[in-house]
Amino acid sequence: MDVDARLRRAALExxxxxxxxxxxxxxxxxxxRWPAAVLSAAVALALVGGVAALTRSGNAPTGAATTxxxxxxxxxxxxxxxxxxxxxxxxxxxxxxxxxxxxxxxxWYRAQEPLAPALTSPPQEVQEVLSLATFPxxxxxxxxxxxxxxxxxxxxxxxxxLISVVLGAGDGEPWPSTFGPDSFPDREAPLDxxxxxxxxxxxxxxGVFVLGDRQVQVFTAFGDNVAAEVETEAWHILDxxxxxxxxxxxxxxxxxxxxxxxxxxxxxxxxxxxxxAIDPDTRIGSRRVIxxxxxxxxxxxxxxxxxxxxxxxxxxxxxxxxxxxxxxxGNATIYVPAAEPDRVWLVKWSGDRIGQGTATAWQVxxxxxxxxxxxxxxxxxxxxxxxxxxxAVRTEDGIRLWYPATGLSDVGFGDSLAVVVGASxxxxxxxxxxxxxxxxxxxxxxQETVIVSDETGFSGRLFGGPxxxxxxxGSRLAIASAGGLVIANTDTGSARRVDGWPVDRSTxxxxxxxxxxxxxxxxxxxxxNTTIGRYxxxxxxxxxxxxxxxxxxxxxxxxxxxxxxxxxxxxxPPGACPAVAGMPSGRTGICGFRF
Amino acid sequence: MENLPLVRGVEDFDSFYRREYRAVxxxxxxxxxxxxxxxxxxxxxxxxxxxxxxxxxxxENPGAWVRRVVANRSVSTFRRATAETKALLRLATGAxxxxxxxxxxxxxxxxxxRRLPHRQAQVVALTYLDGATRxxxxxxxxxxxxTVKTHLQRARQTLSNRLNVEGEHGR
Numbered sequence: 001m002d003v004d005a006r007l008r009r010a011a012l013e014x015x016x017x018x019x020x021x022x023x024x025x026x027x028x029x030x031x032x033r034w035p036a037a038v039l040s041a042a043v044a045l046a047l048v049g050g051v052a053a054l055t056r057s058g059n060a061p062t063g064a065a066t067t068x069x070x071x072x073x074x075x076x077x078x079x080x081x082x083x084x085x086x087x088x089x090x091x092x093x094x095x096x097x098x099x100x101x102x103x104x105x106x107x108w109y110r111a112q113e114p115l116a117p118a119l120t121s122p123p124q125e126v127q128e129v130l131s132l133a134t135f136p137x138x139x140x141x142x143x144x145x146x147x148x149x150x151x152x153x154x155x156x157x158x159x160x161x162l163i164s165v166v167l168g169a170g171d172g173e174p175w176p177s178t179f180g181p182d183s184f185p186d187r188e189a190p191l192d193x194x195x196x197x198x199x200x201x202x203x204x205x206x207g208v209f210v211l212g213d214r215q216v217q218v219f220t221a222f223g224d225n226v227a228a229e230v231e232t233e234a235w236h237i238l239d240x241x242x243x244x245x246x247x248x249x250x251x252x253x254x255x256x257x258x259x260x261x262x263x264x265x266x267x268x269x270x271x272x273x274x275x276x277a278i279d280p281d282t283r284i285g286s287r288r289v290i291x292x293x294x295x296x297x298x299x300x301x302x303x304x305x306x307x308x309x310x311x312x313x314x315x316x317x318x319x320x321x322x323x324x325x326x327x328x329x330g331n332a333t334i335y336v337p338a339a340e341p342d343r344v345w346l347v348k349w350s351g352d353r354i355g356q357g358t359a360t361a362w363q364v365x366x367x368x369x370x371x372x373x374x375x376x377x378x379x380x381x382x383x384x385x386x387x388x389x390x391x392a393v394r395t396e397d398g399i400r401l402w403y404p405a406t407g408l409s410d411v412g413f414g415d416s417l418a419v420v421v422g423a424s425x426x427x428x429x430x431x432x433x434x435x436x437x438x439x440x441x442x443x444x445x446x447q448e449t450v451i452v453s454d455e456t457g458f459s460g461r462l463f464g465g466p467x468x469x470x471x472x473x474g475s476r477l478a479i480a481s482a483g484g485l486v487i488a489n490t491d492t493g494s495a496r497r498v499d500g501w502p503v504d505r506s507t508x509x510x511x512x513x514x515x516x517x518x519x520x521x522x523x524x525x526x527x528x529n530t531t532i533g534r535y536x537x538x539x540x541x542x543x544x545x546x547x548x549x550x551x552x553x554x555x556x557x558x559x560x561x562x563x564x565x566x567x568x569x570x571x572x573p574p575g576a577c578p579a580v581a582g583m584p585s586g587r588t589g590i591c592g593f594r595f
Numbered sequence: 596m597e598n599l600p601l602v603r604g605v606e607d608f609d610s611f612y613r614r615e616y617r618a619v620x621x622x623x624x625x626x627x628x629x630x631x632x633x634x635x636x637x638x639x640x641x642x643x644x645x646x647x648x649x650x651x652x653x654x655e656n657p658g659a660w661v662r663r664v665v666a667n668r669s670v671s672t673f674r675r676a677t678a679e680t681k682a683l684l685r686l687a688t689g690a691x692x693x694x695x696x697x698x699x700x701x702x703x704x705x706x707x708x709r710r711l712p713h714r715q716a717q718v719v720a721l722t723y724l725d726g727a728t729r730x731x732x733x734x735x736x737x738x739x740x741x742t743v744k745t746h747l748q749r750a751r752q753t754l755s756n757r758l759n760v761e762g763e764h765g766r
Contacts, residue, residue, distance in 0.1 A: 003758065014621055015621065023612075104660075
């Protein structure tokens with residue numbers, strides 16, 4: 001049968017099955033049907049670990065910015081605990097990754113924690129998009145390019161919750177709601193003067209929360225060479241998450257944070273261009289810029305390779321933990337951790353943007369020496385993590401293994417929504433679909449797969465980045481999610497829950513070098529506090545502590561001797577160090593404090 | 596598309612939606628493969644249409660407009676990622692999964708169509724699934740009939756090679 005006939009037959013089959021398809025209610029009609037509730041808006045943030053950087057006015061980033069303002073204070077959608085409202089009405093949301101900010105003139109709410117008392121809901125389901133509004137933006141000052149309306153208004157009912165703002169550059173389509181992929185506006189996606197088209201790879205962003213019953217005005221201040229669009233979405237989401245913040249533990253004012261010495265230093269990615277170092281024993285902390293580290297590389301990942309920290313994108317560097325000497329590893333769009341010690345993978349797309357053009361990968365050591373020849377990845381793959389000799393790649397056909405000599409494996413795990421969450425020398429942890437309702441661990445040698453499932457105490461939901469890590473010996477997998485903290489046996493999938501860790505927050509985990517202790521910390525980028533914990537796998541003791549400082553993402557555990565270069569005892573409060581805002585931060589050197 | 600004549604009276608959007616939903620969903624399914632994503636893309640496309648209904652509704656062919664939206668969004672990495680996130684939020688919190696109507700599982704040829712360059716895939720989907728004429732495809736995609744013809748020929752040739760079947764010419 002020729003192609004024409006096959007296509008016709010396939011079309012007939014599909015049309016036939018579609019004829020049985022019920023037509024759901026149109027999304028625009030659902031708006032009127034939903035019950036009043038302004039509950040789990042922050043669920044989305046907990047789910048996807050979006051970057052919410054709420055800072056006081058005055059921390060505005062430099063350069064072009066998009067400003068979104070609320071013009072009408074809320075009168076009816078007041079949280080149950082008014083004391084959780086910010087002390088003043090002037091707050092600014094700063095998205096450092098996309099270079100825009102949102103000003104909150106009145107009645108806006110500040111972050112996950114203040115919202116929490118209003119956000120505890122009984123188990124229910126996500127409904128549908130409540131209201132979707134797309135706002136066209138100014139397309140520069142180019143005389144050949146049309147101006148589109150600068151502002152738009154979103155009328156929100158008391159039942160609406162605005163939770164996201166999406167920015168993207170247009171591809172020159174004649175109406176502003178269809179636009180193309182593949183570059184961040186803050187990567188200066190150019191606007192073609194002839195066609196008035198541009199491209200952008202901006203990704204979906206969460207982190208703006210506006211309770212309903214007000215009018216939101218959206219406008220932009222992009223530069224004159226960027227075609228752009230802001231899309232805001234209001235969702236009505238009900239879910240079973242409990243969003244109460246972790247209660248601060250009764251911490252001693254002095255002495256070791258966890259009650260006794262941990263003999264570690266925790267090194268957090270600060271999401272911008274440096275790290276936050278915490279010595280829980282001495283209560284000395286510091287913020288320090290890492291040469292070569294730049295904001296914008298996601299997922300947030302702090303990668304230790306031997307004695308180096310690997311940082312950066314576009315140009316990737318290895319920063320010596322002890323000497324702070326920085327080595328350029330190569331020009332690549334991103335790096336991906338390798339299974340081999342002392343190496344990473346460099347991945348470069350021909351368009352120099354993730355997913356744009358042909359991807360080439362090669363492995364380098366920490367001197368920048370290429371270990372493998374650059375080889376094409378093939379397909380539209382997105383490498384996730386290294387496996388022995390190759391990469392685990394997310395493709396349309398699920399997670400496939402890629403090796404330089406043989407290319408992509410034929411067989412994929414999961415489907416196009418599958419996501420890799422962890423890798424060790426011989427195991428790969430992945431979710432067959434991004435919702436992570438199920439997590440699987442596959443033994444790469446035997447191909448045997450075990451499931452970490454609800455029955456064993458794991459409730460899934462790993463949104464928020466790489467929040468699963470194998471223990472140093474590979475025998476256990478620590479999984480932190482909005483659903484809690486569990487530790488799974490790598491071979492059997494049998495998991496046990498760590499009681500006492502808050503079931504509500506995006507979290508990162510890191511093992512001590514000996515694999516006995518598991519450290520866990522809440523995602524606190526853009527907030528002013530972090531809950532951290534130390535779980536002893538031998539005794540089952542979990543000690544939590546509350547830090548009066550935020551700006552923490554993925555982290556690693558160092559020995560104090562290794563971390564000396566990251567710590568400086570300045571005997572000043574944490575607030576004395578400049579807040580992390582903007583991109584780059586403008587910081588230099590190191591700023592120490594005691595907490 | 597902006598130049599389409601505004602000659603019609605405004606049809607009721609709901610009846611337009613009910614009439615066109617399945618066809619638009621089919622287009623999204625073929626071009627995006629995944630059922631939840633296709634549903635999101637379809638709803639998005641109709642929402643976009645709804646918001647402009649006072650204008651689109653008076654176009655000669657509002658169906659072309661919504662098809663263009665969904666065809667473009669289905670092949671857009673960014674749009675698909677957005678739709679994926681939405682779909683997952685819906686699924687992740689327990690919404691009932693319906694039986695997945697996944698053409699890729701039953702008909703390999705759609706999988707090959709999706710591997711084509713985006714424009715070619717759109718032309719094939721509109722031509723075969725939607726039964727659109729060359730002129731209609733050109734109207735929907737905002738290009739010339741000659742371009743549609745070229746894309747279709749190249750797509751058939753590529754599909755023919757990949758599927759290891761007899762080549763054929765023209766339609």
